[in-house]
Amino acid sequence: MVKEQLRPIITLNVNGREYELPVGEGVNEISPSETLVHTLRDRLGLTGAKLGCGQGVCGCCTVIMEGKAIASCVTLTLDCEGARITTIEGLADTATGELNNLQQAFVDKCGFQCGYCTSGIIMAAQALLDENPFPAEAEVREALAGNYCRCGTHYTAVDAVMTCVEKNREV
Amino acid sequence: MAELKYVGKEIPRLIAQDMVRGKAIFTGDIKVANMAYGRVLRSPHPHAEIVRIDASAAEAMPGVHAVVTYKDVPADCFLTNGMSPARHAKPLDKKVRYIGDAVALVVADSEDIADEAIEKVDVEYKVLPAALTIDEALAEDAPQIYEQLPGNVAPLTFFLVDNLDYETGDLEKGFADADIIIDLDTELTSGQNPLTAEAPTIIASWDGEGVLHFYASCAAPSYTAFNVANSLNMPYERIHVEAPCCGGSFGSKLFMGNVYPLLFAALMAKKADRPVLYAMTKEEHLAANQTRMSMKANIKLGVKKDGTSTAIALRQWCEAGVAATCQENMMSVGGISLTMLSRSRNIRYKGDVVITNRVPSGTFRGYGYMETTAIITRAICRACRELDIDPVRYFEVNALKQGGQYYNSLAVGREWQVSVSPDWDVLVRETAKKFRWDERFKGWGVPTKIDGHKRRGVGCALCGQSDLGGMAANTNIMINNGCGVIVQTTMNEHGTGVRDTYRKLVAEELDIPLEKVTIAKADTQGAPSDFGSMAARSTYAGGMTAILACRDLKEKLCKQAEKRLNVPADDWEFVGGKMRRKSNGEEHILPEILIAPNSLTGTGHWDGVENANVCNMQFVEVEVDIETGVVSLIDQMSGVDAGKVVNPLGLKNQVESFYPGIDMALMEETVWDSNDNRILTANMVDYKTRTFNDVAHHDMVVLESFKDKESVFPFGAMGIAEPCMTPSGPAVQMALYNATGVEVLEYPFTPQRVLAALKKKEECK
Secondary structure, eight states, X not given: OOOOOOOOEEEEEETTEEEXXXXXXXXXXXXXXXXXXXXXXXXXXXXXXXXOXXXXXXXXXXXXXXXXXXXXXXXXXXXXXXXXXXXXXXXXXXXXXXXXXXXXXXXXXXXXXXXXXXXXHHHHHHHHHHHOSXXXXXXXXXXXXXXXXXSOOTTHHHHHHXXXXXXXHHO | OOOOSSTTSOOOOTTHHHHHHTOOOBGGGXXXXXXXEEEEEEOSSSSEEEEEEEOHHHHTSTTEEEEEOXXXXXXTOOOOOSSSSSSOOOSSOSEEOSTTOEEEEEEESSHHHHHXXXXXXXXXXXXXXOOOSHHHHHSTTOOOSOTTSGGGEEOOOBTTBSOOOEEESOHHHHHHHOSEEEEEEEEEOOOOOOOOSSOOEEEEEEOTTOOEEEEEOOSOHHHHHHHHHHHHTOOGGGEEEEEOBOSOOTTTTSOSXXXXXXXXXXXXXXXXXXXXXXXXXHHHHHHTTOBOOOXXXXXXXXXXXXXXXXXXXXXXXXXXXXXXXXXXXXXXXXXXXXXXXXXXXXXXXXXXXXXXXXXXBOOOSSTTHHHHHHHHHHHHHHHHHHHTOOHHHHHHHHSOOTTOEEEOTTSTTOOEEEOOSOOHHHHHHHHHHHHTHXXXXXXXXXXXXXXXXXXXXXXXXXXXEOOSSOSOEEEEEEEETTSOEEEEOOOOOSSSOHHHHHHHHHHHHHTOOGGGEEEOOEETTTSOOOOOSOTTOIIIIIHHHHHHHHHHHHHHHHHHHHHHHOSOGGGEEEETXXXXXXXXXXXXXXXXXXXXXXXXXXXXXXXXXXXXXXXXXXXXXXXXXXXXXOEEEEEEEEEEEOSSOSSHHHHHHHHTOOHHHHHHHHTOOOOBOTTTOOBSOOSTTTSOOOBTTSOOEEEEEEEOTTTTSOOSSGGGOOOOOGGGXXXXXXXXXXXXXXXXXXXXXXXXXXXXXXXXXXXXXXXXX
């Protein structure tokens, strides 16, 4: 006899890959209260996004969803059905592993210190650059207004983004 | 001197690739098989006795593995770092002593389940009278917070020293020689939070042999292990700490006494009999971890018309909150400011650590001297104002010079140290010059610029500390026959670039390519013990051990060559990755003396040498809106002397880490409810910090006094990092005065405080 089971699922497209995840209250299911940062980190193993304040204030958990930088700690996973999500793990070239221009600029300009806030900063900047490849420094700073950094990369991280902007001009 | 190949060259950071790919592993990214999650039930009362605690309903919940209460804590388990006063604070106790004190620890399959279970722990409290402030705690009829600490005072002690107070020189004569004496009662109360981006995060597990293993977000794994061992009455070697990437420390991840998070994780792992991850929430991080010490103080400073300081006396009452674990050490370190900011040898220091029903204070970048610098600079400003002395002149004439003496109370028996560091008056002058101080400073209380209701003013401050060489350091360096080395150190990376520094120093000293140097993970079982990455000491104290280990290794290679190739050791040298005979230039490759797999290990040991100190000079311009009271930073200039720069961009990053210092004066404040010391700013919306769209113009002066010169420092490199945020607040305070003519002492300078001061000034007219 064939058994049938009706299971609600949610589909996420993360870094170009489709994931179908079961929805429910069980241990291995996505509950209505689960936030995207937990789904990415605990279920998909994408730990680049960090949990900082849990209130959408510090920016450590920033990922790009449908072209916009969002705080994944205050985004419910169930609200992301079908959404295209990019995390920091999705920036480098999938075939060659080569860093994208922004990542390379953060390496070259040492745009990080302890690094805990860095993936959020890179993702917030990437969302801006995707929309506008040639932002002014003030626009970059505005895009990073929701990012907290205790180590003091307030200058070198922005130098890194602006270096990438210069590189974009060369292309 | 030979040209340096790596030191001073810009080379991408070791961890850079992982960081930008999101692959750098922090403690919270690690999953250990069978791991459960811990949460803490915290006290709603500032002082109470637990009359009854019933966790059975919580324990019965599916997915809950254990609930730990004070009954599970061994009787002799107290937080201690081996230098604190009488053992008093326990991780969980029958009494709770502040709002946020731990009542129960819950272990469950997920944090969500643990949070639910916490609600089911039934606790009955008998509320006790509380001592909420230093004054309340010192009052005659004050409630006693610990039996062990009568009068709520923890005496100042240190290894083998039972009194850290001191008086030296002739205070009376010193003050008599002064043209002005400032005698100021003042305080620091803003309780800044270190607020690392990553909250303290710990994974603990016990193995069958009884060894306690941690993955810990920490900057000083050995010292952390030592403090956990002391607190649990276990031997050091039975505690194993591996430190993955550390998401910021600023002193708060040294676990220097305040080992609560590690003890919580250890107790939970023990009772649940499985690995437990305890990741502090941001709310706990802000309300129940640790803040900068609050204090009351009296500063007395004598100054002559030429700017020379003739005598200085500081009295401090520092607030420990509920755990005196390191404050006495911070105060001793802070005492250094007496001779870094005054050239007088007539000095007196007295301090007390006061216990209150408040979240513990604890280690924080600027360790004690940020506080004393703030307090002493208030007196300096007053003295200079009264005598109309340019503050730059004051700092210049009082600055310590090479060969000059300064007083370090922790160097027992040889307290008057002789500086081996550069002349700091040069740094004062050079930084002032670049800031164009002479042009921009118009005199005390005179704005640099007036634009409608906006007034601009400039200010400056100097600070110094002497922790560069203090305490022990150890490094092992292992070479294989492919001429690659593994550097074993527990100095963990927390953003400063310490491991890049080690890599460069080792490659330079061994004369091998940089890519031949691998820095092992910071792991207490894989590297010798070490005080850790703190206090701007890793470049000097740590770097010296790396150099010494290299020299020891070279000696061992020569002895091995003697054994294998029958040529006396003193005819060999290790050059360019090969063994070379000094007498005839004959070269041999390592496989000739080391058959793989084989290795030799050089050890570098450093007992801790003082005489090294470091200063930081800062200038700021602020704009004050006298209608709204808003104070904004317009310009900032930092001056450092690195001796010799090792990592140029790493140094730039560290110099630019001054915002927490600025914002201690401008926005950061832990707000306590005066009725019960509940923290009202326990989230990052209410606790104000600076983000990227609110930064000022900034520049720096980087001197390299030991470049191409002989010095005691490794390739001349001193380390500059820790003091980079200390002078910022006092400089802002001075600039605010110069912009408005009002003295606001209470941090942070909120619009309300500024407006109140302006109003008072108007009324006095």
